[in-house]
Amino acid sequence: MKRVLAGVDFSEASKQALERAGGWAARLGVPLVAMHVLQSPAPMLPEAQIALPDPTWLHAMEDHAREQLEGWVKPYPGASALVKWGAPAEELVSEADPDTLLVVAQVGHSTLERLLFGSTAARVVRLAPCDVLVVRTEPAK
Numbered sequence: 001m002k003r004v005l006a007g008v009d010f011s012e013a014s015k016q017a018l019e020r021a022g023g024w025a026a027r028l029g030v031p032l033v034a035m036h037v038l039q040s041p042a043p044m045l046p047e048a049q050i051a052l053p054d055p056t057w058l059h060a061m062e063d064h065a066r067e068q069l070e071g072w073v074k075p076y077p078g079a080s081a082l083v084k085w086g087a088p089a090e091e092l093v094s095e096a097d098p099d100t101l102l103v104v105a106q107v108g109h110s111t112l113e114r115l116l117f118g119s120t121a122a123r124v125v126r127l128a129p130c131d132v133l134v135v136r137t138e139p140a141k
Helices: 012-028 055-073 088-095 111-117 120-127
Strands: 003-007 032-038 080-085 100-105 131-135
Touching: 003 012, 003 088, 012 032, 012 055, 012 100, 012 131, 032 055, 032 088, 055 080, 080 088, 088 100, 088 120, 100 120, 120 131
Parallel strands: 003 032, 003 100, 032 080, 100 131
Antiparallel strands: none
16 A cells, blocks of 8 residues: 545544544555545526536635645644545545555435435445445444
8 A cells, every 4th residue: 555545524424534544544654645525516507597606616615625624634644635626436536546545434424415426435435446444433423
């Protein structure tokens, strides 16, 4: 393994996955990269006209996510934060290579989101070119 890549969606489950990823990176003596994927809001179609989100607003969203992620990786010496736009599973997989350990949480956001969009962890396991560690977490009560 040449690096550990952790998917972070800012849920409590992904915080636990990041902790596990940090432990593996330290044991293996490789860099830790925490990655958050922003999903662009769908264009609205008022009266058949496409209204795209304001680029300034999108840039502010990206900056905010990067700041948050940098705060999350601060406890891990040498760790880096990466923010991308796209579909979470696909972006995580595209960032990985065969020498990566990819770490994701089993459960992220709401049950409704998982039903509508599928499990990011399941898609990552199915598509990844590398080993994947799926961190099981207890759902919040």
